[in-house]
Amino acid sequence: MESIKKSELGNWLAFYLCKGLGVTTLIRLQRKVQLSQLTSIPYNQLLEFGLSTKISQNLINTDWSYINKVIDFISERNIHVFCYFDNQYPEPLKQIASPPLLLFCKGRVDLLSTPQIAMVGSRSATPNGLSTASELAYELVENGLTVTSGLALGIDGAAHKGALASHGHTIAVLGTGIDLVYPKRHGILFEKIKQKGLLVSEFLPGTKPQASNFPRRNRIISGLSLGVVVVEAEIKSGSLITTKYALEQNREVFAVPGSIHSSLSQGCHFLIKQGAKLIENVDDILEEVSIFPKSCLYTNREQEKNKDDDPILEQLGFEVTPVDVIAQRVQLPIEQILPRLLDLELEDKIERVIDGYIKLRRC
Amino acid sequence: MESIKKSELGNWLAFYLCKGLGVTTLIRLQRKVQLSQLTSIPYNQLLEFGLSTKISQNLINTDWSYINKVIDFISERNIHVFCYFDNQYPEPLKQIASPPLLLFCKGRVDLLSTPQIAMVGSRSATPNGLSTASELAYELVENGLTVTSGLALGIDGAAHKGALASHGHTIAVLGTGIDLVYPKRHGILFEKIKQKGLLVSEFLPGTKPQASNFPRRNRIISGLSLGVVVVEAEIKSGSLITTKYALEQNREVFAVPGSIHSSLSQGCHFLIKQGAKLIENVDDILEEVSIFPKSCLYTNREQEKNKDDDPILEQLGFEVTPVDVIAQRVQLPIEQILPRLLDLELEDKIERVIDGYIKLRRC
Numbered sequence: 001m002e003s004i005k006k007s008e009l010g011n012w013l014a015f016y017l018c019k020g021l022g023v024t025t026l027i028r029l030q031r032k033v034q035l036s037q038l039t040s041i042p043y044n045q046l047l048e049f050g051l052s053t054k055i056s057q058n059l060i061n062t063d064w065s066y067i068n069k070v071i072d073f074i075s076e077r078n079i080h081v082f083c084y085f086d087n088q089y090p091e092p093l094k095q096i097a098s099p100p101l102l103l104f105c106k107g108r109v110d111l112l113s114t115p116q117i118a119m120v121g122s123r124s125a126t127p128n129g130l131s132t133a134s135e136l137a138y139e140l141v142e143n144g145l146t147v148t149s150g151l152a153l154g155i156d157g158a159a160h161k162g163a164l165a166s167h168g169h170t171i172a173v174l175g176t177g178i179d180l181v182y183p184k185r186h187g188i189l190f191e192k193i194k195q196k197g198l199l200v201s202e203f204l205p206g207t208k209p210q211a212s213n214f215p216r217r218n219r220i221i222s223g224l225s226l227g228v229v230v231v232e233a234e235i236k237s238g239s240l241i242t243t244k245y246a247l248e249q250n251r252e253v254f255a256v257p258g259s260i261h262s263s264l265s266q267g268c269h270f271l272i273k274q275g276a277k278l279i280e281n282v283d284d285i286l287e288e289v290s291i292f293p294k295s296c297l298y299t300n301r302e303q304e305k306n307k308d309d310d311p312i313l314e315q316l317g318f319e320v321t322p323v324d325v326i327a328q329r330v331q332l333p334i335e336q337i338l339p340r341l342l343d344l345e346l347e348d349k350i351e352r353v354i355d356g357y358i359k360l361r362r363c
Numbered sequence: 364m365e366s367i368k369k370s371e372l373g374n375w376l377a378f379y380l381c382k383g384l385g386v387t388t389l390i391r392l393q394r395k396v397q398l399s400q401l402t403s404i405p406y407n408q409l410l411e412f413g414l415s416t417k418i419s420q421n422l423i424n425t426d427w428s429y430i431n432k433v434i435d436f437i438s439e440r441n442i443h444v445f446c447y448f449d450n451q452y453p454e455p456l457k458q459i460a461s462p463p464l465l466l467f468c469k470g471r472v473d474l475l476s477t478p479q480i481a482m483v484g485s486r487s488a489t490p491n492g493l494s495t496a497s498e499l500a501y502e503l504v505e506n507g508l509t510v511t512s513g514l515a516l517g518i519d520g521a522a523h524k525g526a527l528a529s530h531g532h533t534i535a536v537l538g539t540g541i542d543l544v545y546p547k548r549h550g551i552l553f554e555k556i557k558q559k560g561l562l563v564s565e566f567l568p569g570t571k572p573q574a575s576n577f578p579r580r581n582r583i584i585s586g587l588s589l590g591v592v593v594v595e596a597e598i599k600s601g602s603l604i605t606t607k608y609a610l611e612q613n614r615e616v617f618a619v620p621g622s623i624h625s626s627l628s629q630g631c632h633f634l635i636k637q638g639a640k641l642i643e644n645v646d647d648i649l650e651e652v653s654i655f656p657k658s659c660l661y662t663n664r665e666q667e668k669n670k671d672d673d674p675i676l677e678q679l680g681f682e683v684t685p686v687d688v689i690a691q692r693v694q695l696p697i698e699q700i701l702p703r704l705l706d707l708e709l710e711d712k713i714e715r716v717i718d719g720y721i722k723l724r725r726c
Contacts, residue, residue: 128622128624257620257622257641258620258621258622258623259620259622260495260619260620260621260642260643260644261491266643269620269641269643272620272635272641273647277636278620278632278641280623280629280632281623
């Protein structure tokens with residue numbers, strides 16, 4: 001898969017930067033004129049094509065020197081750009097109400113066209129919630145799906161990590177430019193996804209975090225996916241915005257239940273009451289979205305049980321283990337096990353949580 | 364409400380004891396002959412009415428001396444008997460596939476005709492599950508409904524206790540004769556229900572516990588009710604038999620969700636996947652079954668917040684508190700607080716669970 005040519009890119013960026021000119025207008029214009037010629041057309045002719053005076057003026061006044069700088073920046077950093085009118089633009093995203101004109105991508109761009117499941121949830125999830133997200137993401141990737149999320153703290157991060165622990169088929173849709181790490185605490189995760197997965201953003205490289213960009217970004221997370229899994233979410237949360245988009249986009253919504261006494265399960269319970277599918281395991285998801293015969297989906301599973309030969313890793317499970325308990329179990333002082341714990345964390349084999357560590361599944 | 368007259372009772376008992384003669388046949392016969400005359404009709408005429416030779420023979424050979432003994436037994440113990448053909452027989456139970464011909468009752472027989480919600484679940488429920496059942500039952504009764512269950516250990520018992528902690532509107536449908544306490548551990552609860560609620564059985568007084576009678580009894584629990592609430596149940600459990608009956612009887616099924624890692628929530632999750640309504644609180648139930656205007660349902664709620672003035676009761680909440688913690692908090696030796704804890708338990712203000720005590724709501 002190749003990104004669009006530099007010459008075309010200039011035009012797409014001109015449209016992208018032209019205030020008021022969106023995908024819907026461009027689709028309409030495409031019937032009357034070749035879009036590649038649009039930036040060379042005089043003002044009066046633009047008006048004849050039905051563009052407003054404002055949009056026509058904006059287009060005439062395109063700042064080509066800025067666009068050339070952007071193109072250089074993108075090219076130097078090996079950022080791929082896909083345009084809505086490009087054949088390689090992901091088909092499911094074309095179907096949504098307001099698809100982004102451009103997708104800036106970094107990493108394995110082939111993942112864009114793979115079948116995806118979105119996973120979202122609370123930034124302040126419980127260790128159990130994190131473990132569930134990681135487990136489900138791992139299993140989804142093992143079963144041939146790509147896990148798409150938003151690189152946020154909490155469930156998003158756990159979902160990406162679970163996917164990385166399998167074949168790494170994960171897409172992080174950012175609310176910032178593709179070249180900015182946000183949140184900062186996810187620096188290592190950002191790098192891992194760039195290497196093994198894919199970073200995607202509709203915002204120009206260099207775009208800093210702005211509160212309004214994050215909810216908007218959520219329509220891409222659900223738009224790219226066959227369905228959205230919610231693991232722990234409060235009633236009023238970004239996760240529920242994503243599911244709202246998912247429903248509008250006719251995508252499946254899956255929710256993991258929990259205690260009726262936990263506010264972090266209220267969002268999931270609300271969704272189930274509204275008709276989302278209650279899920280307990282990966283099979284509950286596969287049942288609804290299986291695009292392959294189920295026998296095929298399961299072929300990777302047999303190889304998963306490799307015995308861990310690291311003595312520290314052996315002490316960890318999917319429930320939180322405090323550092324002092326690990327130290328006690330391996331009979332070593334804490335100072336000696338901390339560096340090894342850090343290594344294991346960087347290898348995506350374990351996850352650091354508030355009260356200790358949990359193990360992540362390995363491929 | 365009065366139970367049927369002794370003279371009629373003899374006939375009903377004759378039918379009840381006549382092997383092969385069920386409610387369906389009696390309904391058919393009723394069109395041809397007055398049922399009260401059926402026991403005086405000669406064998407040949409019974410055959411003419413379409414009864415089989417076997418049933419006709421059984422009926423001719425009715426053991427009237429045994430029936431008279433049963434009538435004496437029932438009368439001495441103030442047991443009320445309601446027959447299917449009686450006006451006071453509960454209407455919802457008439458609608459089910461195989462309604463019991465007779466209901467033996469002890470206690471507040473007026474509760475039979477009140478709108479009921481059944482509550483069922485695991486015999487080995489968690490403290491959280493027990494607390495949820497008690498709370499929901501309490502709230503249901505506060506809102507004008509009667510809570511019907513099966514007097515079993517676990518969720519059944521917690522449901523009855525929660526109802527007793529309110530106005531006591533609770534019905535225990537037994538799998539034994541109405542005069543037998545089963546399980547033995549529910550002796551006090553049995554007495555309380557007899558005083559403030561209602562005991563019901565389709566089995567003759569004196570019928571000992573038999574495994575096959577319990578699942579069959581479940582059709583009455585759901586049959587009497589507008590809907591069935593399941594609080595913690597494993598996939599293969601008696602609770603799921605009750606919900607199967609409920610669905611056949613076109614009753615609502617409600618299920619309380621929980622952790623996907625708990626086998627005691629699997630039954631509830633299974634039901635929700637099948638279409639049962641996920642419930643988090645009493646409002647979720649009232650929404651579906653409200654027979655009164657909602658404003659009226661809520662009138663009792665305002666009075667519920669009475670401050671507990673018992674120092675031990677003040678130390679207890681709806682989560683389990685171990686005895687030693689209670690002792691520490693009230694600064695008294697355990698031997699001194701145990702008698703008071705027993706009193707509070709008998710007053711249905713607290714509940715003893717595996718690791719300590721939980722508080723029940725008071726009216």
